[in-house]
Amino acid sequence: MKRIIIATVQDRGGVLNRITGMLNRRQFNIESISVGASDVKGISKMTFVVEIADKQKLEQLTKQLNKQIDVIKVLDVTEKAIVARELALIKVVATNQTRAEIMTLISAFRADVIDVSKDSLMIQVTGKPEKVDALISLLRPYGIKDLTKTGLTAFPRGYQPEQGFSSELNNISAHG
Amino acid sequence: MKVNANQEVEVKSDLVTGSDLLVQALEKANVEVVFGYPGGAVLPIYDALHRNNTAFKHVLSRHEQGSIHAAEGYARVSGKPGVVIATSGPGATNLITGITDAMMDSIPLVVFTGQVAEQVIGTDAFQEADVMGITTPITKYNYQVNDIADLPRVVNEAFHVATTGRPGPVLIDIPKSISEKVTINDYEDDFYLPGYQPTIYPNPIQISKVTNELSKAKKPVILAGAGVLFAEATEELKQFVNNWEIPVVTTLLGLGSYPGDDNLSLGMGGMHGTYAANRAIYESDFLINIGARFDDRLTGNLKYFAPHAKVAHIDIDPAEIGKNVETEIPVVADAKQALNVLLQQEVNRGDYTAWLDKVKKNQKDYPLWYNRGESPISPQWLIEQVHEKSGGEAVVTTDVGQHQMWAAQFYTFKNPNNWVTSGGLGTMGFGFPAAIGAQIAKPDKLVISVVGDGGFQMTLQELSILKSQNLPVKVVILNNDALGMVRQWQETFYEERYSHSLFSENPDFVKLAESYGIKGMRVSDEKNVPAALEEAFSHDGPVVIDCRIDRDTCVYPMIAPGKGMHEMIGVTK
Structure with missing residues (x-):
């Protein structure tokens, strides 16, 4: 099963190395990881997407993360109502014939063209992973020259329904 | 122009170097050695040790691995953190085995490396x-000091992290430019x-779930680990066991957490544990683990580990609970x-009568x-003699x-903190330097290092410390001219193909000891053992005793790898 885990960490030297090294050594499979500053100075947030075999492994993962001296809080948000986003930059082949077509196509995804050249377009898209993946698969026939993704970052929503709200999770696993 | 050198010194007297700050921080942490x-x-740090009249002493080893194992032995016996200094590069990499060993066995160390x-x-x-990079996975935490202002805080923090919670090694990497930097002293x-x-x-x-389960249980058993020793909870454990009358199994590292001669003690469990201990765990309906981590050498095949039992696990490290064995009652706490x-x-x-009868009958x-033999000496009998001649009170x-x-x-x-062994990492060459640290921690105690001829040769250069520090450590070499356990596994599991496990050449350990200025002895005959041990243990100084033991003797009983606790071999003669 795929899990989204957010760790709040003290921003000290080597913290990312320590955490990813631990995950690697203990054979956890990291699908994506994104790290960034939080609103508090010296505190960073890491968002992991991990593929986990069972509940026991998941418990180990959160415990091992919590055990790290620099880790202040670990939150498994997979079953919460969350907002999860990633950003992709896609460089796609565009000729005079296809340029307009591509631009129409991407507007449905609220993606932006951020660079235009004689034979290519650079497109920026932000959204849930499955939306980003859908756009990528639509653009593929035109010829993708280059592609980069930031990895997922996520927040629990302000309002949490009482029952398990897992549509975001289902979407992610469906497109995994 | 002539400079007045004296005046210059006076002007600078308020200033200190990073190394002086380090010395001050070590003194503040009450470091003894x-x-x-x-x-x-x-070099700047060693210069500061020379310039300052430090409150602690420095013990010079002959190899950094000797330093760190000595620090581990010191920490294990004294309950205080062991402190190590080594230089950059090869000095630091020579510490790696010891740091990993301390990580696996939860030994508090503060390690300083130059950079x-x-x-x-x-x-x-x-x-x-x-x-x-190298030490990140093998330390509880590590620091590189990049600002001299951080140094006092980092040292203070390192001692805190190393000694609290689940203890472990903490490393501080100090660039030479920091240790030699001159600064004001107000951080x-x-x-x-x-x-x-x-x-x-x-x-x-x-906790009430534990006692509630105990009131329903018919076959309870306690597994006591080193967590009991770190928490200094042996008296509490004794009282708890006596109040409830529950049999106790100890782990390898937990030996001494409960008196081994008590009639509720079943001895050590695991691969070479007693039949009674392993059988009790196998048959139990309620297993209370206090401060052990369900290591694979204890559990054997997990499928057959306490298959009928509810499990309660008391551990200060939540990550150990449920890691290997499914646990119904997790208790995150200090054992004490x-x-x-x-x-x-x-x-x-509950009614434990039938259970206690069964356990005691086993x-x-x-x-x-074991089998006795005149010559070479039977190793198990030799250990019994070591026990007898040391009154069962030595640090081993x-x-x-x-x-x-x-x-x-x-x-x-019988007592806590008399047993220093490399459990998790299983480090050859650990025992002898560890004895040096133990003797420094307990100068008045009899400290016996029981080693094999293989392991001793990995760190025997530290015989120099015995001489220079005048430490009366007794080294008992169980010498079978072989890597005994490797040989045993080759005999049992590899059809007696003794690949590189038999030594054709060993040094003359008696002459070797003598060349270090240490008393050397050799015994090859059972009848000479008691007198030799008496002589060695009463000798006012270090002794190396080369004991010629039987090469073909195997350690039994045994749970073969992959087997369950109920499948012990070699239970009887």
């Missing part, structure tokens, strides 16, 4: 190694670790605090056994292998 070895990147100057870090400078050492708040006190609801709360509960026992019917240190298992089986530990 530092184990170390100098080198280029720690090349900040300006050249990352340029593959002379004696540069990525010590932070704070307060620290704030929001992500590190070990849970000490148990949740009372979990958990036992204190357990002792406050009403004693409402103990009586299937004791540890070992490496890993046959001699370790025999010492664990036949030196019955």
